[in-house]
Amino acid sequence: MIGNIQKGALKVKVSFFITCLGDIFYANAGKAAVELLERLGCEVEFPDAQTCCGQPAYNSGYHKETLEAAKHMIEVFEQSEYVVGISGSCVYMLHEYVHLFKDGSNWQKRAIALKEKTYEFSQFIVEILGIEDVGASYQAVATYHTSCHMTRLLGVKEAPFKLLENVKGLKMVDLPYRHDCCGFGGTFSVKMANISEQMVDEKISHIEETEANLLLGADGSCLMNIGGRITRQGKPVEVKHIAEILNSRGDE
Amino acid sequence: MPMHIGEKDFKKRVTKGIQDDFMRGAVRSAQERLQNRRAAAAEELGDWEEWRTLGQQIRSHTVEHLDYYLHQLSEKVAELGGHVFFAETGEEANEYIKQVVQEKNAKKIAKSKSMVTEEISMNEALEGIGCEVIETDLGEYILQIDDHDPPSHIVAPALHKNKEQIRDVFKERLDYLKTEKPEELALFAREKLREEFLTADIGITGCNFAVAESGSFALVTNEGNARMVTALPKTQITVMGMERIVPGWEELDIVVSLLTRAAVGQKLTSYITALTGPKQIDEADGPEEFHLVIVDNGRSKILGTEFQEALHCIRCAACINVCPVYRHVGGHAYGSIYPGPIGAVLSPLLSDYDEYKELPYASSLCGACTEVCPVKIPLHEQLIMHRRKIVEDEKKSTLAERIAMRGFEQIVHSANLYRTATRMAPFLTTPFAKNNVITKGPGPIRNWTDTRDLPRPTKERFRDWFKNREKQGGAV
Structure with missing residues (x-):
């Protein structure tokens, strides 16, 4: 057994969230993260439709524009078991989606589901994989x-x-x-x-x-x-x- | 605008702040001292987070039922023989205070520290009718002596000055002959001020918290000057912002504990004075006449909005003491007597966006302020709310930014457009790149590349790598 993962057990399925800066400027960090997660027993997929978390718009006050990014990302990761991102700030933004939608709305429920399965890379390794x-x-x-x-x-x-x-x-x-x-x-x-x-x-x-x-x-x-x-x-x-x-x- | 201080242009104020090495040195060391003290005092309690939650609940409940508690307070003060005046604006408050002063034929006024009187420019109003107003808080006194230099901090108004500068101010204005030792400076000011207390016609105080159930008000100081202001003159005027109130003594106990620990890292300050109405028949001291001036000045229009939590503020300045932006630009750069994170939230609310539209952007949203606030005001979130308001309701953002954000919206919710845009990035930036970094970017990127290199987008994006790897059989 490595950490929380039983040997021979089904692999933990991870949807990788690269973030826009990671995709464009820091491909090496993303590659390293994927390779490590795989070595630690995860099955990593990359939903290719993912874009930006919307934080630049949100923090600048453009909340209508952010809503479009949020809805898109919620849909992209809807089927994921775990979402693991390599930026604490962008992962937090995915958590923030919960506050963008009306209380009790269907979109908010979907945002909560995304929040509950989304982790920052090091957090995921320590807290979920237990390594x-x-x-x-x-x-x-x-x-x-x-x-x-x-x-x-x-x-x-x-x-x-x-x-x-x-x-x-x-x-x-x-x-x-x-x-x-x-x-x-x-x-x-x-x-x-x-x-x-x-x-x-x-x-x-x-x-x-x-x-x-x-x-x-x-x-x-x-x-x-x-x-x-x-x-x-x-x-x-x-x-x-x-x-x-x-x-x-x-x-x- | 009375709240406004210094140069009109925000950018000029910031540049001036950044270039002032003396000020920055003084602010840096004061911040560090206050941060450490606050952290130690919070830790000592053991359950600081629970205290914060209590503080938040008390402030939230009180502000939610502000009309009830203000009514209770004013009834109590009237019962005790005091006078209560509700001022909707700063001008109304000043008119009332001037009237009291003129009725008493008063010339000399001793005053203890009060931010709300700074907010409404009360001193100027009184000086305008020929009164001499003497600040008795040491920090405020230094500033007043120094040609009315405005305060740069809500708890320590002269925080931007170091002790050598203070010595020089005293030397120049008051023929001070001793050294820059804080004890000697304080003793000198104390002697000067003692004469003023004894000869003042009227005492004016601020109010840390009014206590609704008994009609009292509390003053929190380390110098004892506020006690002198309330003990010697025959007439006393207390000016309070309308939200500075607690239901009863139990709540006062909690908010005062939060205030002294968060502000200066003390369990209690040297003096905490609670006064109830004018001198009663069986009492030995206190003013013969007492006036309570409750100032709205824009506060009631914050009630019921997304900014209501800003009214929970207990003016401890913990947010100011941890703010990195404040550390580098100083309090005067905010252009408001309320600087730092709470100032950036409050100033546009009490004044308007024309005057203070830059302030909500003068934050990296690092959240240090929110983390230390003893009553859990989500300060950095309030700044984001301001930005939303400026963009969506006030429509005050630039056209270029609006166009860019519309483009952003299109790109982020279309996977195809996003993929195209990120694929283009390395090509679009090629003309600006040198040795894998961009040193002179176009448009708004220029602001970045003026001081920092920007990495060049990699030719193979992460997603290309991942796709190619999958094609070749995936993980190895």
Whole structure:
């Protein structure tokens, strides 16, 4: 038996939710997540009709537009057993659909059904598969960025740390002020670009204090923000999604 | 607009804030100190979440039955021989207060800290009829001495100044000769203020909470100045925002505990004063005449809307103390005497969107505010509601954004369009890409690429990889 999965039992069926940033910019994180889930005994499918969770519209106040995205995604994942996404923020948005529809409406019931089976990637491995050691190994000194929506709104705080602690060769260093936002905030990063810049610089200065050469996170959007600023400034810190580390077998 | 402070243009205010290194240093260290103290005080209780739930229930119940409790309060105050005035607007409140002041022929007014009097610009109104209004809260006193520098925080109004700056203000304006040690500064102000208390004609206070069942009101301070304001002058005026009320003493106990812990991380502040009406026959001190001014000024129009929870606020500033945006721009950048997350929610409600339409967007929606609010106001969700209102009801978003969002809507609910759009991404961005990153993006992306690289869309999307892999037999 590995974790909660009985040997020889039917495989856990997972519908993979890549998110738009993952699909377009971070295919590697998605590939790693799929490979790892399969290795941990899941049967992974990818509903090709999936689009964006609608969060950019929702957070900007375009709620009618969000409704269309929500209905589409509810339909796409209607038949899924589990939905597993690689961004805490986008997974939270799928949970938020419940509040978009009228109380007691049929759409709301369908949104509740989606919420109940939708998990963030690390959360799914720890809470549903019951696995904390995925057998990964990776040589690096790393620190981890706790993304706001994943920790505060989705409530996933421990899972990524539990998984990373068990990666052989990986030395984790605490990130000071880890509860502070990195300054992404969706459209905030372009609408309030100068404030966002101050926030990301502050985050990077804390990352530098750790002297880690690798920054990990579970949200592509935050990583794109921090990573984009790090490369612009030419700082020697690599940025990766945790899936890439958790899928690593030490051959890199 | 009386609530408004500083430069008219939001962007200019933000730039000014970001460039002010002294202010940012002062704010950063104050935030850190207050955050740590709050966290320790909350943890010490052991069941902080249950306290928050209680606080939320009390505030929700009270605001839901506000008419009942305000009626009860005013009946009680009248029974005790006090005067109650309901002011629908700030002007009405100021007119009433001016009238009382003129009837008493008062010239000098000692005042304790009050945000609602800042909101209605009461000091200016009284100065306009020739009165001298003296702020007796140390923070407010510093600001008043410094050419009426506006407050940048609702609990610690001079939080944007460091002790060296305060020393210089005292030196320049009051011939102060000592050092920047907080104790010496405070002692100096104390001596100056003592003279003022003794000679003031009228005392004006704010109100942390009124207690409906007994017609009392409570003041929470660390300096004891509010107690002086209510003890020495013969006439006292108390000004309260109409939602600053609790049903009874038991509820007062709970909200005051939440307030002191959330605001400054103290079990209790040095002084918590509760006063009930004017001096009675068998009492030794207190004012001979007492006026309670209850200010609506836009609050009742919030009742019954999706923003009603904003009226639950107990003005502890915990949300301000954790807000990263506030940390970098400072309180003045909000352009309102109510800054930070609660200010971004309240200011457009008490004023309007013309004045404050940027504030709901001055947040990364990180939710730190919602997490610490002692009465569980979903602050970041209220900001999203404002954005919805600005877009859908007020139609104040830009045409470009509306077009982009309409496009977004089309794409996200059509699998085909979405697939096409994401397939095009690497090609469309090729002209802007260099070494796998985009350093100068087009249109609104420019705001991003001015400070950050944007990764170049990968040639093979995730979905292409997955499909090809399935074709080749799936998982290996």
